[in-house]
Structure formats: C-alpha cells, structure tokens
Amino acid sequence: MIKTTDSKLKKGNEPFTYQGAKLDFDVLSFWQWSSSELLGNALRGKLAEFIVASSIDALSSLREEWDEFDVVASSGLKIEVKSSSYLQSWQQNKPSRISFGIQPTGTSQTRGEEKSRKADIYVFCVLAHKDMSSVNPLSLEQWDFYILSTSVLNEKAPEQQTITLSSLLELKPTHVKYERLGAEINKRDNKSVQPTAIAAAD
Template sequence: MAGLEHKRAVLRSENDLFHVGGLPTGDTLLQFWRWSRSDLLSNATRGVLAEFIVARALGCDLDVPREEWAAYDLTTPEGIKVEVKSAAYVQAWAQPSGLSRISFSIKDALAWYAETNRQAEERSRTADVYVFCLLKHQDKATVDPMDLDQWVFHVLSIRALDGYTRSRHSITLRSLQNISTEIPHSRIREEVLRANSGN
C-alpha cells in the first residue's frame, strides 16, 4: 500500500451539516463546537483559547486552522515562530485548597513535523519567542476568559528562556516576573517583535 500524505485541515463553517446516506441530519458543526468547547476554563480549551488570543494580537492568518501537533503554535506574518503557554488561578473544578499555583511548562520536546511524519532526533525548543498567558482573575463567580482585561502576558525570546537555568522543565510566575515584564493584551505584538529582534 502506498504511503499517505499529510492531510491539512480546512477551515469549516458553523453552518456545515452532519449527514447520513447523503442527506443532512439537521445538526450543525456550530452545535458540536458549542457542546464541546463552551467550558473555556478547562485546561485544554483555555490553552487553545490563549493561542487564539495571541494569534489575533499578532495578526496571524486565521484562515489557516491550527495544527494540533505542530512543532510550535503560531507563525506571525513576519515568519516568527511563537509558542503559547497558559495558566489560570481559577479552574472549572472544585478547588478545596484555593487558587492554583502558577507555573508554565518550558520543557524541551521532540518536535514532530506533519509533512514528513518524522520527529526530531534531539529535544529542543523550536519557537523563536514564547508568550506566557495568565488568566489573572481570581473570583470564580465573575471569571470570564473572553474578557481580555482579565489576562496578562509575558514575552520571552528563546535566547532569554534558554538563559533561564533554574529549571529546564517549568517556570514559576515569580521567576517569570523576575526576567520579564507583565504586559496587557494590547502590547503582545510589539513585545513579540522586540523579543525576536534580540535573538
């Protein structure tokens, strides 16, 4: 059997219909999206939401769907490779011990390339710039991940991140605050461009 090429996702419409026997069932893709992605506080969905927020701020091409297993999360119009990490104090589940402690994964990984279905031979960080996204709001009753005023961001070049020697696996919020400046959503693009120019 011949090998199969990488099948890229195509941008779908909320009005796309499920079908059986060639006939529409009446169920739409929007219904699936609403059912499966409405919990914006869940770790998995919040992480993808953070990527979307950063992609919009950077002017990334949103007509190209995100690729789940790409070696990095985003590519800016300038070609800068960006990795997005997210964390939050408030979670969807019960938190008997109170607010979550904030840390972000920064571990090296074996990059996977969909076009060739091959993994890199050595662990590394493949992005040029990292954007750390913190949903800082601490009131569970009013937390709203779609309110960009409830988020803050830190931007680090790969050079700065590689210079962080305390851990190769994770970085706490305190450590991040010691080596970068907290910024609002409106400054993400400016800081990513600045960080990349220092690489």
C-alpha cells in the same frame, strides 16, 4: 506513505450527514457541545493561542495540532504559547499556583538525541482573575501576558520542565496587557532570538 490532508476553515453550518441525508446538527452544534467550557486546562490553552494569534493578525492560518510551535507571525517569528489560571473549571479550596511547561522536546526517544525549544519566543498567558463569580476568559482585560525570548530560557533553564510565575518573573519577561501584546511581539527581531539546541541528558 499516507499524506496529510489540507485543513480548511469551517463556517459552522457544515451539516453532519448519514447515507447522503443531512442531519439536524452541524459543526456549530459540535463546537457548542465540546468547547463552551473555556476554563478547562486543555481548551483554555487553545484559547490562549487564539488570543495571541489575534493580537498579531495571524488568524488566517489554521491551528495545527502537532506543530512544533503554536503561532507564526507574518515576519516568520515562531511563538510558543503557554497558559495558566488561578481559577479552574472544578471546585477549588484556594486559587491554583501559576506554572507552565517549558520542557525542550525532540521527535523520538533515541538516547543522546538533540532536544530543543522550537519557537523563537514564548508568550506566557495568565488568566489572572481570582473571583469565580465574575471570571470570564473572553474578557481580555482579565489576562496578563509575559513575553520572553527562548534564548533566555535556554540559558537560564536549559533542561527545566516547568517554571512557576515567580521564577519566570526573575527572568524579567516583558509584561503587557492585551492592548500592547501585538506591538511587543512585533518588536522581536526573528534573527536575534533563534533557539539553541539542548543536548538531552544521558
């Protein structure tokens, strides 16, 4: 069995090398090249996870690509982060409809397997700004955050794959701006919001 490697926090000045010689570009160069477009769906999702982690001082633990949830609070509370935006990195005729993926997941495709939402709570992050000339994902006042216990999703939408913002609001999530995000997450009692497994449909 091949063991996983331990990821270490990089500073950005780590050089690329070839045959023992340092090249004139480094990890920071790679980050700038690959991660400067923050409106794109994939990177905006990671940015949302970072923002949520920052609100509860959870940035010391590095992001793991294949974890069953996105952020873990110091209390052990497991958080799934979802992101959506009215504006995209491509040309649009009108703002996008806000929706999020909420599907229960499993580890295999075995018939009859138990699927579940692995986190204790969900934080739905909406980049709510609608003016392309001034949209900036780094301006946290442009974001809205909606916190919902996984148990509510399991009760109201047990096998649902996606949810629109209007349908989410019907579930009465806690709506906050960034300055209250960490405090609202920390209010959640880890023991009271454990997700319930959802049996896969035949």
